[in-house]
Amino acid sequence: MEALRPGSESCDLLVIGGGPAGAAAAITAARAGVHVLLLEKAAYPRHKVCGEFVSGESVQLLNSLLANALETRSLLSHVPRISGVRLFLDGRTVNVPVDPPAVSLARFDMDAALWRAATSAGVDARSDTTVNSVQGQGPFHIQIATGEILARATINTTGRWSNLTAKKTAVLPNGAAPKWIGLKAHFAETSPSPTTDLYFFDGGYCGMQPVGLGDEPATSRIVVCTIVRADVATRLEDVFLLEPRLQERSRNWKLLSEPVSTAPLIFRQPNPEKDGVLLAGDAAGFVDPFVGDGISLALRSGALAAESLLTFFRRQATLEEAAAQYRRGYEERLLPIFQTSSLLRRMLTLPLAVRRPLLRVMETFPAVTKLMVKNTR
Ligand SMILES: Cc1cc2nc3c(=O)[nH]c(=O)nc-3n(C[C@H](O)[C@H](O)[C@H](O)COP(=O)(O)OP(=O)(O)OC[C@H]3O[C@@H](n4cnc5c(N)ncnc54)[C@H](O)[C@@H]3O)c2cc1C
Numbered sequence: 232m233e234a235l236r237p238g239s240e241s242c243d244l245l246v247i248g249g250g251p252a253g254a255a256a257a258i259t260a261a262r263a264g265v266h267v268l269l270l271e272k273a274a275y276p277r278h279k280v281c282g283e284f285v286s287g288e289s290v291q292l293l294n295s296l297l298a299n300a301l302e303t304r305s306l307l308s309h310v311p312r313i314s315g316v317r318l319f320l321d322g323r324t325v326n327v328p329v330d331p332p333a334v335s336l337a338r339f340d341m342d343a344a345l346w347r348a349a350t351s352a353g354v355d356a357r358s359d360t361t362v363n364s365v366q367g368q369g370p371f372h373i374q375i376a377t378g379e380i381l382a383r384a385t386i387n388t389t390g391r392w393s394n395l396t397a398k399k400t401a402v403l404p405n406g407a408a409p410k411w412i413g414l415k416a417h418f419a420e421t422s423p424s425p426t427t428d429l430y431f432f433d434g435g436y437c438g439m440q441p442v443g444l445g446d447e448p449a450t451s452r453i454v455v456c457t458i459v460r461a462d463v464a465t466r467l468e469d470v471f472l473l474e475p476r477l478q479e480r481s482r483n484w485k486l487l488s489e490p491v492s493t494a495p496l497i498f499r500q501p502n503p504e505k506d507g508v509l510l511a512g513d514a515a516g517f518v519d520p521f522v523g524d525g526i527s528l529a530l531r532s533g534a535l536a537a538e539s540l541l542t543f544f545r546r547q548a549t550l551e552e553a554a555a556q557y558r559r560g561y562e563e564r565l566l567p568i569f570q571t572s573s574l575l576r577r578m579l580t581l582p583l584a585v586r587r588p589l590l591r592v593m594e595t596f597p598a599v600t601k602l603m604v605k606n607t608r
Pocket residue numbers: 247248249250251252253270271272273279280281282283284285286360361362363388389390391393394395412413414456457458493496511512513514518520523524525526527529
Protein backbone atom coordinates (compact mmCIF):
# COMPACT_ATOMS: atom_id res chain seq x y z
CA MET A 232 0.00 0.00 0.00
CA GLU A 233 1.23 3.50 -0.84
CA ALA A 234 2.17 5.95 1.92
CA LEU A 235 -0.72 8.08 3.13
CA ARG A 236 -0.63 11.81 2.48
CA PRO A 237 -1.03 13.94 5.63
CA GLY A 238 -4.72 14.31 6.51
CA SER A 239 -5.84 11.29 4.50
CA GLU A 240 -7.19 7.95 5.74
CA SER A 241 -7.24 4.42 4.40
CA CYS A 242 -9.46 1.36 4.16
CA ASP A 243 -9.43 -2.06 2.48
CA LEU A 244 -12.66 -1.56 0.57
CA LEU A 245 -14.41 1.66 -0.29
CA VAL A 246 -18.06 1.31 -1.34
CA ILE A 247 -19.50 4.45 -2.94
CA GLY A 248 -23.30 4.82 -2.68
CA GLY A 249 -25.50 3.49 0.11
CA GLY A 250 -28.47 2.04 -1.83
CA PRO A 251 -29.29 -1.70 -1.87
CA ALA A 252 -26.22 -2.55 -4.00
CA GLY A 253 -23.82 -0.60 -1.79
CA ALA A 254 -25.30 -1.98 1.44
CA ALA A 255 -25.17 -5.56 0.10
CA ALA A 256 -21.52 -5.15 -0.93
CA ALA A 257 -20.49 -3.48 2.34
CA ILE A 258 -22.29 -6.00 4.59
CA THR A 259 -20.93 -9.01 2.66
CA ALA A 260 -17.33 -7.77 2.82
CA ALA A 261 -17.51 -6.61 6.46
CA ARG A 262 -18.88 -9.99 7.56
CA ALA A 263 -15.82 -11.60 5.96
CA GLY A 264 -13.56 -9.42 8.11
CA VAL A 265 -12.74 -6.70 5.55
CA HIS A 266 -12.34 -3.10 6.75
CA VAL A 267 -15.10 -1.34 4.78
CA LEU A 268 -15.90 2.33 4.37
CA LEU A 269 -19.34 3.08 2.88
CA LEU A 270 -19.98 6.64 1.68
CA GLU A 271 -23.44 7.97 0.79
CA LYS A 272 -24.05 11.47 -0.51
CA ALA A 273 -27.48 11.89 1.13
CA ALA A 274 -29.04 10.36 4.28
CA TYR A 275 -31.65 7.72 5.19
CA PRO A 276 -34.55 7.31 5.59
CA ARG A 277 -35.84 8.95 2.43
CA HIS A 278 -38.22 8.18 -0.41
CA LYS A 279 -36.69 7.04 -3.70
CA VAL A 280 -38.32 6.78 -7.11
CA CYS A 281 -39.21 3.07 -7.24
CA GLY A 282 -42.24 0.81 -7.69
CA GLU A 283 -41.20 -0.91 -4.40
CA PHE A 284 -41.81 -4.38 -5.84
CA VAL A 285 -39.16 -6.70 -4.41
CA SER A 286 -39.06 -9.96 -6.34
CA GLY A 287 -39.51 -13.17 -4.34
CA GLU A 288 -36.14 -14.49 -5.46
CA SER A 289 -34.31 -11.74 -3.57
CA VAL A 290 -36.28 -11.88 -0.30
CA GLN A 291 -34.03 -14.59 1.09
CA LEU A 292 -30.90 -12.55 0.31
CA LEU A 293 -32.50 -9.46 1.82
CA ASN A 294 -33.29 -11.50 4.94
CA SER A 295 -29.74 -12.72 5.26
CA LEU A 296 -28.30 -9.22 4.75
CA LEU A 297 -30.53 -7.79 7.45
CA ALA A 298 -29.59 -10.75 9.70
CA ASN A 299 -30.79 -9.09 12.88
CA ALA A 300 -34.01 -11.00 13.59
CA LEU A 301 -35.75 -8.03 15.12
CA GLU A 302 -34.94 -5.78 12.17
CA THR A 303 -36.04 -8.44 9.68
CA ARG A 304 -39.27 -9.16 11.54
CA SER A 305 -40.23 -5.53 11.83
CA LEU A 306 -39.47 -4.97 8.14
CA LEU A 307 -40.80 -8.12 6.51
CA SER A 308 -43.44 -9.59 8.83
CA HIS A 309 -46.50 -7.67 7.67
CA VAL A 310 -45.50 -6.46 4.21
CA PRO A 311 -47.98 -7.24 1.42
CA ARG A 312 -47.21 -10.40 -0.59
CA ILE A 313 -47.82 -9.92 -4.29
CA SER A 314 -48.77 -13.11 -6.10
CA GLY A 315 -50.18 -11.59 -9.27
CA VAL A 316 -49.65 -8.80 -11.77
CA ARG A 317 -52.50 -7.30 -13.79
CA LEU A 318 -51.56 -5.65 -17.09
CA PHE A 319 -54.09 -3.07 -18.25
CA LEU A 320 -53.46 -2.51 -21.92
CA ASP A 321 -55.60 -1.40 -24.85
CA GLY A 322 -58.88 -1.99 -22.93
CA ARG A 323 -57.86 -5.52 -21.93
CA THR A 324 -56.60 -7.03 -18.68
CA VAL A 325 -53.95 -9.74 -18.66
CA ASN A 326 -53.30 -11.60 -15.39
CA VAL A 327 -49.78 -12.84 -14.79
CA PRO A 328 -49.05 -15.02 -11.75
CA VAL A 329 -46.01 -14.10 -9.66
CA ASP A 330 -44.35 -17.22 -8.31
CA PRO A 331 -42.66 -17.11 -5.84
CA PRO A 332 -44.69 -14.16 -4.56
CA ALA A 333 -42.95 -10.78 -4.42
CA VAL A 334 -43.14 -8.40 -1.49
CA SER A 335 -44.07 -4.75 -1.52
CA LEU A 336 -41.59 -2.83 0.56
CA ALA A 337 -41.25 0.95 0.93
CA ARG A 338 -37.75 2.13 -0.01
CA PHE A 339 -38.10 4.59 2.87
CA ASP A 340 -37.96 1.59 5.23
CA MET A 341 -35.82 -0.88 3.25
CA ASP A 342 -32.83 1.35 2.44
CA ALA A 343 -32.72 2.61 6.04
CA ALA A 344 -32.85 -0.95 7.42
CA LEU A 345 -29.99 -2.04 5.12
CA TRP A 346 -27.98 1.00 6.20
CA ARG A 347 -28.46 0.05 9.87
CA ALA A 348 -27.53 -3.56 9.05
CA ALA A 349 -24.29 -2.33 7.46
CA THR A 350 -23.40 -0.41 10.61
CA SER A 351 -24.20 -3.47 12.75
CA ALA A 352 -21.92 -5.58 10.54
CA GLY A 353 -19.00 -3.29 11.40
CA VAL A 354 -19.05 -1.09 8.29
CA ASP A 355 -17.87 2.50 8.78
CA ALA A 356 -20.97 3.99 7.10
CA ARG A 357 -21.01 7.76 6.56
CA SER A 358 -23.96 9.66 5.14
CA ASP A 359 -23.92 13.19 3.68
CA THR A 360 -20.54 12.39 2.09
CA THR A 361 -20.17 12.75 -1.68
CA VAL A 362 -17.28 11.15 -3.52
CA ASN A 363 -16.00 13.70 -6.02
CA SER A 364 -13.49 11.57 -7.90
CA VAL A 365 -11.69 8.24 -7.98
CA GLN A 366 -8.13 8.05 -9.29
CA GLY A 367 -5.73 5.19 -9.84
CA GLN A 368 -6.32 1.60 -10.78
CA GLY A 369 -5.61 0.01 -7.40
CA PRO A 370 -4.85 1.33 -4.87
CA PHE A 371 -7.40 4.09 -5.43
CA HIS A 372 -7.22 7.73 -4.36
CA ILE A 373 -10.72 8.96 -3.52
CA GLN A 374 -11.53 12.63 -3.14
CA ILE A 375 -14.23 13.82 -0.74
CA ALA A 376 -14.85 17.38 0.49
CA THR A 377 -12.82 16.84 3.66
CA GLY A 378 -9.79 15.15 2.12
CA GLU A 379 -8.52 11.98 0.50
CA ILE A 380 -9.09 8.30 1.15
CA LEU A 381 -6.73 5.55 0.02
CA ALA A 382 -8.54 2.27 -0.71
CA ARG A 383 -7.10 -1.09 -1.80
CA ALA A 384 -10.32 -1.84 -3.73
CA THR A 385 -13.39 0.17 -4.72
CA ILE A 386 -16.97 -0.73 -5.62
CA ASN A 387 -19.04 1.93 -7.34
CA THR A 388 -22.73 1.57 -6.44
CA THR A 389 -23.75 5.16 -7.13
CA GLY A 390 -26.83 4.19 -9.12
CA ARG A 391 -28.01 4.80 -12.62
CA TRP A 392 -26.92 8.39 -12.97
CA SER A 393 -24.18 9.96 -10.87
CA ASN A 394 -21.11 12.16 -11.17
CA LEU A 395 -19.06 8.91 -11.20
CA THR A 396 -21.13 6.95 -13.74
CA ALA A 397 -20.04 7.42 -17.34
CA LYS A 398 -22.62 9.37 -19.29
CA LYS A 399 -23.20 7.35 -22.41
CA THR A 400 -25.65 7.79 -25.25
CA ALA A 401 -29.11 6.41 -24.54
CA VAL A 402 -30.15 3.20 -26.25
CA LEU A 403 -33.89 3.46 -26.56
CA PRO A 404 -36.62 1.56 -28.41
CA ASN A 405 -36.90 2.22 -32.14
CA GLY A 406 -33.54 3.98 -32.23
CA ALA A 407 -35.26 7.19 -31.08
CA ALA A 408 -33.92 9.19 -28.16
CA PRO A 409 -36.88 10.58 -26.25
CA LYS A 410 -36.35 11.59 -22.63
CA TRP A 411 -37.96 9.17 -20.15
CA ILE A 412 -38.58 10.20 -16.55
CA GLY A 413 -39.73 8.38 -13.41
CA LEU A 414 -42.26 9.72 -10.88
CA LYS A 415 -43.45 8.17 -7.65
CA ALA A 416 -45.67 8.95 -4.64
CA HIS A 417 -47.78 7.16 -2.02
CA PHE A 418 -51.56 7.63 -2.09
CA ALA A 419 -54.47 6.55 0.10
CA GLU A 420 -56.84 4.05 -1.56
CA THR A 421 -59.57 2.05 0.15
CA SER A 422 -58.96 -1.74 0.12
CA PRO A 423 -56.38 -1.88 -2.67
CA SER A 424 -56.13 -5.07 -4.72
CA PRO A 425 -53.26 -7.33 -3.48
CA THR A 426 -51.74 -7.26 -6.98
CA THR A 427 -49.26 -5.13 -8.87
CA ASP A 428 -51.32 -3.29 -11.47
CA LEU A 429 -49.64 -1.83 -14.56
CA TYR A 430 -51.54 0.56 -16.81
CA PHE A 431 -50.01 1.09 -20.26
CA PHE A 432 -50.54 4.13 -22.47
CA ASP A 433 -48.78 5.65 -25.44
CA GLY A 434 -45.60 7.13 -23.98
CA GLY A 435 -45.19 4.96 -20.91
CA TYR A 436 -46.86 3.02 -18.11
CA CYS A 437 -47.92 3.50 -14.51
CA GLY A 438 -47.76 0.83 -11.80
CA MET A 439 -49.23 0.53 -8.31
CA GLN A 440 -49.65 -1.88 -5.42
CA PRO A 441 -50.45 -1.80 -1.69
CA VAL A 442 -47.55 -0.85 0.57
CA GLY A 443 -46.99 -0.23 4.29
CA LEU A 444 -44.81 2.42 5.88
CA GLY A 445 -43.04 1.91 9.20
CA ASP A 446 -45.40 0.10 11.55
CA GLU A 447 -48.48 1.18 9.62
CA PRO A 448 -50.19 -1.87 8.01
CA ALA A 449 -50.69 -1.83 4.25
CA THR A 450 -54.47 -1.65 4.28
CA SER A 451 -55.06 1.69 2.62
CA ARG A 452 -51.76 2.95 1.22
CA ILE A 453 -50.54 2.35 -2.31
CA VAL A 454 -47.29 3.19 -4.05
CA VAL A 455 -47.79 4.67 -7.50
CA CYS A 456 -44.83 4.84 -9.85
CA THR A 457 -44.67 5.75 -13.52
CA ILE A 458 -42.21 5.79 -16.37
CA VAL A 459 -43.28 8.32 -18.91
CA ARG A 460 -41.84 10.24 -21.84
CA ALA A 461 -41.14 13.79 -20.72
CA ASP A 462 -42.97 15.20 -23.75
CA VAL A 463 -46.12 13.25 -22.71
CA ALA A 464 -46.34 14.19 -18.99
CA THR A 465 -44.14 15.45 -16.17
CA ARG A 466 -46.61 15.27 -13.25
CA LEU A 467 -48.41 12.26 -11.79
CA GLU A 468 -51.83 13.88 -12.02
CA ASP A 469 -51.31 14.33 -15.78
CA VAL A 470 -50.20 10.69 -16.14
CA PHE A 471 -53.47 9.51 -14.56
CA LEU A 472 -55.42 11.09 -17.42
CA LEU A 473 -53.60 9.03 -20.05
CA GLU A 474 -55.48 5.74 -19.48
CA PRO A 475 -59.29 5.73 -18.94
CA ARG A 476 -59.35 2.99 -16.28
CA LEU A 477 -56.49 4.64 -14.40
CA GLN A 478 -58.27 7.98 -14.58
CA GLU A 479 -61.38 6.41 -13.04
CA ARG A 480 -59.44 4.55 -10.33
CA SER A 481 -57.36 7.55 -9.26
CA ARG A 482 -60.37 9.85 -8.84
CA ASN A 483 -60.60 9.41 -5.04
CA TRP A 484 -56.92 8.96 -4.20
CA LYS A 485 -55.38 11.22 -1.57
CA LEU A 486 -51.70 12.12 -1.73
CA LEU A 487 -49.75 10.75 1.29
CA SER A 488 -46.15 11.57 0.35
CA GLU A 489 -44.50 14.35 -1.64
CA PRO A 490 -43.97 13.08 -5.24
CA VAL A 491 -40.33 12.37 -6.12
CA SER A 492 -38.97 12.32 -9.65
CA THR A 493 -35.91 11.12 -11.50
CA ALA A 494 -34.48 11.72 -14.93
CA PRO A 495 -33.24 10.67 -17.35
CA LEU A 496 -33.85 6.91 -17.62
CA ILE A 497 -31.18 5.47 -19.84
CA PHE A 498 -30.83 1.84 -20.87
CA ARG A 499 -27.28 0.99 -21.84
CA GLN A 500 -25.18 -2.13 -22.19
CA PRO A 501 -24.32 -3.37 -18.67
CA ASN A 502 -20.67 -3.14 -17.65
CA PRO A 503 -19.58 -4.55 -14.26
CA GLU A 504 -15.99 -3.21 -14.16
CA LYS A 505 -14.07 -0.16 -15.31
CA ASP A 506 -10.38 0.62 -14.67
CA GLY A 507 -10.21 -1.80 -11.75
CA VAL A 508 -13.30 -0.36 -10.03
CA LEU A 509 -16.13 -2.92 -9.71
CA LEU A 510 -19.59 -1.60 -10.60
CA ALA A 511 -22.73 -3.06 -9.03
CA GLY A 512 -26.46 -2.33 -9.02
CA ASP A 513 -27.71 0.33 -11.41
CA ALA A 514 -24.18 1.69 -11.80
CA ALA A 515 -23.35 -1.55 -13.67
CA GLY A 516 -26.60 -1.72 -15.62
CA PHE A 517 -30.16 -0.40 -15.39
CA VAL A 518 -32.84 -3.02 -15.97
CA ASP A 519 -36.27 -1.86 -17.10
CA PRO A 520 -38.35 -1.32 -13.94
CA PHE A 521 -41.26 -3.08 -15.69
CA VAL A 522 -39.80 -6.47 -14.64
CA GLY A 523 -39.39 -5.37 -11.00
CA ASP A 524 -35.90 -6.80 -10.73
CA GLY A 525 -33.68 -3.76 -10.13
CA ILE A 526 -33.52 -4.18 -6.35
CA SER A 527 -32.87 -7.89 -6.70
CA LEU A 528 -30.06 -7.24 -9.20
CA ALA A 529 -28.63 -4.55 -6.93
CA LEU A 530 -28.55 -6.87 -3.91
CA ARG A 531 -27.17 -9.80 -5.89
CA SER A 532 -24.51 -7.88 -7.81
CA GLY A 533 -23.42 -5.97 -4.69
CA ALA A 534 -22.95 -9.22 -2.76
CA LEU A 535 -21.25 -10.88 -5.75
CA ALA A 536 -18.80 -7.98 -6.18
CA ALA A 537 -17.78 -8.17 -2.51
CA GLU A 538 -17.46 -11.98 -2.58
CA SER A 539 -15.28 -11.78 -5.71
CA LEU A 540 -12.88 -9.42 -3.95
CA LEU A 541 -12.31 -11.73 -0.99
CA THR A 542 -9.59 -13.69 -2.80
CA PHE A 543 -7.77 -10.38 -3.34
CA PHE A 544 -8.06 -9.36 0.34
CA ARG A 545 -6.80 -12.84 1.36
CA ARG A 546 -3.85 -12.37 -1.01
CA GLN A 547 -4.90 -15.38 -3.12
CA ALA A 548 -5.45 -13.28 -6.27
CA THR A 549 -4.53 -9.91 -7.74
CA LEU A 550 -7.12 -7.18 -7.99
CA GLU A 551 -7.23 -7.76 -11.74
CA GLU A 552 -7.97 -11.47 -11.25
CA ALA A 553 -10.66 -10.76 -8.66
CA ALA A 554 -12.28 -8.21 -11.01
CA ALA A 555 -12.19 -10.74 -13.87
CA GLN A 556 -13.88 -13.30 -11.61
CA TYR A 557 -16.64 -10.78 -10.83
CA ARG A 558 -17.12 -10.00 -14.52
CA ARG A 559 -17.51 -13.71 -15.30
CA GLY A 560 -20.02 -14.23 -12.46
CA TYR A 561 -21.98 -11.14 -13.50
CA GLU A 562 -22.11 -12.18 -17.14
CA GLU A 563 -23.16 -15.73 -16.34
CA ARG A 564 -25.77 -15.07 -13.66
CA LEU A 565 -27.08 -11.54 -14.16
CA LEU A 566 -26.60 -10.46 -17.76
CA PRO A 567 -29.31 -12.78 -19.20
CA ILE A 568 -31.92 -10.92 -17.11
CA PHE A 569 -31.15 -7.68 -18.98
CA GLN A 570 -31.59 -9.37 -22.34
CA THR A 571 -35.07 -10.78 -21.61
CA SER A 572 -36.32 -7.65 -19.88
CA SER A 573 -35.16 -5.42 -22.70
CA LEU A 574 -37.07 -7.66 -25.13
CA LEU A 575 -40.22 -7.37 -22.99
CA ARG A 576 -39.85 -3.59 -22.79
CA ARG A 577 -39.50 -3.32 -26.54
CA MET A 578 -42.61 -5.48 -27.05
CA LEU A 579 -44.80 -3.48 -24.70
CA THR A 580 -43.78 -0.12 -26.12
CA LEU A 581 -44.46 -1.14 -29.72
CA PRO A 582 -47.09 0.82 -31.67
CA LEU A 583 -50.70 -0.15 -30.84
CA ALA A 584 -51.33 -2.11 -34.06
CA VAL A 585 -48.36 -4.42 -33.42
CA ARG A 586 -49.02 -4.70 -29.70
CA ARG A 587 -52.61 -5.95 -30.08
CA PRO A 588 -51.91 -9.43 -31.55
CA LEU A 589 -49.09 -9.84 -29.09
CA LEU A 590 -51.44 -9.13 -26.25
CA ARG A 591 -53.86 -11.73 -27.57
CA VAL A 592 -51.06 -14.32 -27.38
CA MET A 593 -50.36 -13.30 -23.77
CA GLU A 594 -54.07 -13.61 -22.89
CA THR A 595 -54.56 -16.96 -24.64
CA PHE A 596 -51.34 -18.59 -23.45
CA PRO A 597 -50.68 -17.52 -19.86
CA ALA A 598 -47.88 -20.12 -19.70
CA VAL A 599 -45.98 -18.15 -22.38
CA THR A 600 -46.38 -14.94 -20.39
CA LYS A 601 -45.28 -16.71 -17.20
CA LEU A 602 -42.21 -18.10 -18.97
CA MET A 603 -41.26 -14.64 -20.30
CA VAL A 604 -41.51 -13.14 -16.81
CA LYS A 605 -39.63 -16.11 -15.29
CA ASN A 606 -36.76 -15.46 -17.69
CA THR A 607 -36.34 -11.98 -16.23
CA ARG A 608 -35.37 -13.53 -12.88
C1 LIG B 1 -39.33 4.61 -12.06
C2 LIG B 1 -38.60 3.44 -11.45
C3 LIG B 1 -39.32 2.39 -10.87
C4 LIG B 1 -38.62 1.29 -10.35
N1 LIG B 1 -39.34 0.27 -9.77
C5 LIG B 1 -38.71 -0.82 -9.28
C6 LIG B 1 -39.42 -1.88 -8.66
O1 LIG B 1 -40.64 -1.84 -8.49
N2 LIG B 1 -38.72 -2.97 -8.23
C7 LIG B 1 -37.36 -3.06 -8.38
O2 LIG B 1 -36.78 -4.08 -8.00
N3 LIG B 1 -36.66 -2.04 -8.93
C8 LIG B 1 -37.29 -0.93 -9.38
N4 LIG B 1 -36.58 0.11 -9.90
C9 LIG B 1 -35.12 0.00 -9.96
C10 LIG B 1 -34.50 0.20 -8.58
O3 LIG B 1 -34.97 1.40 -8.01
C11 LIG B 1 -32.99 0.27 -8.74
O4 LIG B 1 -32.57 -0.81 -9.55
C12 LIG B 1 -32.27 0.20 -7.39
O5 LIG B 1 -32.56 1.32 -6.61
C13 LIG B 1 -30.78 0.12 -7.63
O6 LIG B 1 -30.10 0.19 -6.40
P1 LIG B 1 -28.63 0.80 -6.35
O7 LIG B 1 -28.15 0.55 -4.98
O8 LIG B 1 -27.85 0.31 -7.51
O9 LIG B 1 -28.83 2.36 -6.63
P2 LIG B 1 -29.58 3.48 -5.80
O10 LIG B 1 -30.70 2.94 -5.00
O11 LIG B 1 -29.88 4.54 -6.82
O12 LIG B 1 -28.48 4.00 -4.78
C14 LIG B 1 -27.34 4.72 -5.22
C15 LIG B 1 -26.90 5.61 -4.08
O13 LIG B 1 -25.66 6.23 -4.41
C16 LIG B 1 -25.66 7.53 -3.87
N5 LIG B 1 -24.65 8.31 -4.61
C17 LIG B 1 -24.70 8.75 -5.90
N6 LIG B 1 -23.58 9.40 -6.23
C18 LIG B 1 -22.79 9.38 -5.13
C19 LIG B 1 -21.48 9.88 -4.87
N7 LIG B 1 -20.77 10.52 -5.80
N8 LIG B 1 -20.97 9.71 -3.62
C20 LIG B 1 -21.67 9.05 -2.67
N9 LIG B 1 -22.92 8.53 -2.89
C21 LIG B 1 -23.46 8.68 -4.10
C22 LIG B 1 -27.08 8.02 -4.07
O14 LIG B 1 -27.41 9.06 -3.18
C23 LIG B 1 -27.88 6.74 -3.82
O15 LIG B 1 -28.37 6.65 -2.49
C24 LIG B 1 -37.23 1.24 -10.40
C25 LIG B 1 -36.52 2.31 -10.94
C26 LIG B 1 -37.18 3.41 -11.46
C27 LIG B 1 -36.40 4.55 -12.04
